[in-house]
Amino acid sequence: xxxxxxxxxxxxxxRPSGIRKFFDLAAEMPECxxxxxxxxxxxxxxxxxxxxIESLEHGRTRYxxxxxLKELRAEISRYLERRMNLRYDPMRQILVTVGGSExxxxxxxxxxxxxxxxxxxxxxxxxxxxxxTLSGGVPVHVACRQEDEFRLRAEALKAAIxxxxxxxxxxxxxxxxxxxxxxxxxxxxxxxxxxxxxMVLSDEIYAELNYGLRPHVSIATLPGMAERxxxxxxxxxxxxxxxxxxxxxxxxxxxxxxxxxxxxxAIMSAPTTSQYAAITALKExxxxxxxxxxxYNMRRRLxxxxxxxxxxxxxxxxxxxxxxxxxxxxxxxxxxxCTKLLEQKHVAIIPxxxxxxSGEGYCRVSYAYSVEHLTExxxxxxxFLVENNIYHGN
Amino acid sequence: MExxxxxxxxxxxxxxxxxxxxxxxxxxxxxxxxxxxRAQGIIKxxxxxVDWEKAKVNRVEAVIELNVSPKKSRGxxxxxxxxxxxxxxxxxxxxxxxxxxxxxxxxxxxxxxALFVAKRLSPLDDVLSTATHFVLRTYKKEGRLYQDEEIDxxxxxxx
Numbered sequence: 001x002x003x004x005x006x007x008x009x010x011x012x013x014x015r016p017s018g019i020r021k022f023f024d025l026a027a028e029m030p031e032c033x034x035x036x037x038x039x040x041x042x043x044x045x046x047x048x049x050x051x052x053i054e055s056l057e058h059g060r061t062r063y064x065x066x067x068x069l070k071e072l073r074a075e076i077s078r079y080l081e082r083r084m085n086l087r088y089d090p091m092r093q094i095l096v097t098v099g100g101s102e103x104x105x106x107x108x109x110x111x112x113x114x115x116x117x118x119x120x121x122x123x124x125x126x127x128x129x130x131x132x133t134l135s136g137g138v139p140v141h142v143a144c145r146q147e148d149e150f151r152l153r154a155e156a157l158k159a160a161i162x163x164x165x166x167x168x169x170x171x172x173x174x175x176x177x178x179x180x181x182x183x184x185x186x187x188x189x190x191x192x193x194x195x196x197x198x199m200v201l202s203d204e205i206y207a208e209l210n211y212g213l214r215p216h217v218s219i220a221t222l223p224g225m226a227e228r229x230x231x232x233x234x235x236x237x238x239x240x241x242x243x244x245x246x247x248x249x250x251x252x253x254x255x256x257x258x259x260x261x262x263x264x265x266a267i268m269s270a271p272t273t274s275q276y277a278a279i280t281a282l283k284e285x286x287x288x289x290x291x292x293x294x295x296y297n298m299r300r301r302l303x304x305x306x307x308x309x310x311x312x313x314x315x316x317x318x319x320x321x322x323x324x325x326x327x328x329x330x331x332x333x334x335x336x337x338c339t340k341l342l343e344q345k346h347v348a349i350i351p352x353x354x355x356x357x358s359g360e361g362y363c364r365v366s367y368a369y370s371v372e373h374l375t376e377x378x379x380x381x382x383x384f385l386v387e388n389n390i391y392h393g394n
Numbered sequence: 395m396e397x398x399x400x401x402x403x404x405x406x407x408x409x410x411x412x413x414x415x416x417x418x419x420x421x422x423x424x425x426x427x428x429x430x431x432r433a434q435g436i437i438k439x440x441x442x443x444v445d446w447e448k449a450k451v452n453r454v455e456a457v458i459e460l461n462v463s464p465k466k467s468r469g470x471x472x473x474x475x476x477x478x479x480x481x482x483x484x485x486x487x488x489x490x491x492x493x494x495x496x497x498x499x500x501x502x503x504x505x506x507x508a509l510f511v512a513k514r515l516s517p518l519d520d521v522l523s524t525a526t527h528f529v530l531r532t533y534k535k536e537g538r539l540y541q542d543e544e545i546d547x548x549x550x551x552x553x
Contacts (some may be wrong), residue, residue, distance in 0.1 A: 022548075027550070037553045039548055125552075126552050176552075298401070301416050350550065350552060354552045371401075371412075
């Protein structure tokens with residue numbers, strides 16, 4: 001059979017990850033010390049794991065309602081009000097999904113029709129573009145720059161808007177840069193969007209991991225924005241629950257209703273065990289979130305200072321668990337730098353261009369590791385710079 | 395101070411400069427805090443966790459449950475202090491529940507510990523009874539795994 005002809009053109013046209021080769025190389029190097037992951041090193045809080053086990057012991061192993069357990073949606077609603085100042089009706093405005101990823105997928109599929117333009121600030125998480133393309137949408141990239149602390153500037157957004165613009169992705173706090181949008185930045189963006197028919201997908205999966213002096217602000221809390229915003233969040237990053245695959249989307253009833261319809265056909269319902277566990281996470285684990293955030297914050301300071309000391313300027317990330325040092329001073333491309341570092345010192349970090357063309361000249365370094373692990377990896381990176389005559393030590 | 399102590403409890407060998415960065419303080423400030431904590435007896439010392447089995451050095455450890463008769467004026471303090479003075483005694487804890495004091499004793503052989511209990515501990519006037527439990531294997535100690543180290547199964551990803 002000629003599978004090449006059988007496979008749908010849009011699926012075939014999806015861009016393969018540009019750094020597959022790099023990952024394969026890293027996977028073949030067992031002694032490699034990695035700073036390349038995108039998930040917490042903490043285990044899911046015990047109370048949450050126990051709640052999952054208990055639900056299994058009680059035989060709660062069937063489908064839940066399509067939108068998710070009522071009790072879970074009610075807890076999500078309370079949580080969002082308590083910690084994010086967001087108000088959503090649990091019965092009509094919340095959909096429980098298989099991770100934040102599914103919420104993003106459902107949202108884009110619900111809103112984007114062929115020819116619609118989707119504005120995607122870069123560098124960013126890699127899934128927005130392929131899902132947009134699969135829906136027949138046209139990704140429009142807007143580069144966020146280091147001199148703007150990798151924030152989306154309202155002028156840049158304005159310049160990218162055309163009559164075909166349907167959706168703006170707001171991926172903050174940002175993977176891979178660690179950038180956050182402060183209230184003023186969001187207000188400027190909101191000002192551009194108010195009075196238009198443009199919707200916003202605000203991916204706030206890292207909202208709890210915010211290290212600034214001011215708390216995270218959701219764009220949906222700004223005047224006139226709730227009606228045009230779908231907030232995506234989940235349990236993976238803040239509760240260290242990546243493997244449980246549980247997230248949610250909140251927004252205007254009319255949009256959530258259609259998203260739920262697609263979710264019903266594609267997924268049926270999010271994993272039941274995870275949903276029961278998540279109820280406990282929301283009820284009992286605010287303290288755990290804070291504990292993990294404090295720990296990340298200490299590591300963040302250590303990693304950022306180390307890169308700046310090595311002469312690789314590192315913008316101060318205020319969110320997520322990534323640093324995004326600039327490697328332009330080495331004269332190498334991101335891929336070249338990361339490949340050589342992997343080959344010579346067996347340290348894996350991710351080339352910035354994996355997150356979009358504007359990530360070239362940078363690398364993503366995850367600090368979701370123990371301090372001992374980070375210290376060893378940073379020591380090797382320093383040696384790498386010295387041995388390649390890039391850095392001569394203080 | 396609490397955060398500093400937590401960092402040191404987990405790894406006392408981190409350079410002061412790194413600890414200072416993690417706490418958003420200057421190295422001088424952190425050094426001063428550590429000196430103060432040491433002087434005030436908050437920090438009792440810095441030791442190394444050694445897996446003696448792996449180092450192939452003979453070490454035997456035992457937990458001893460003691461029932462003692464407390465004194466009218468000083469309660470358990472006097473006998474606890476007497477026992478704590480023995481070099482073989484690694485720790486002395488006053489317990490709630492079925493017995494009074496729990497000791498951890500270290501020696502090179504089982505016999506050495508048995509002799510210590512028979513000849514030095516039991517004859518003490520205030521010691522009413524002892525129950526000695528030898529440690530057969532250490533799986534985890536001071537928060538560190540001793541047998542199977544955990545493997546990081548997370549993969550490199552752009553997620």
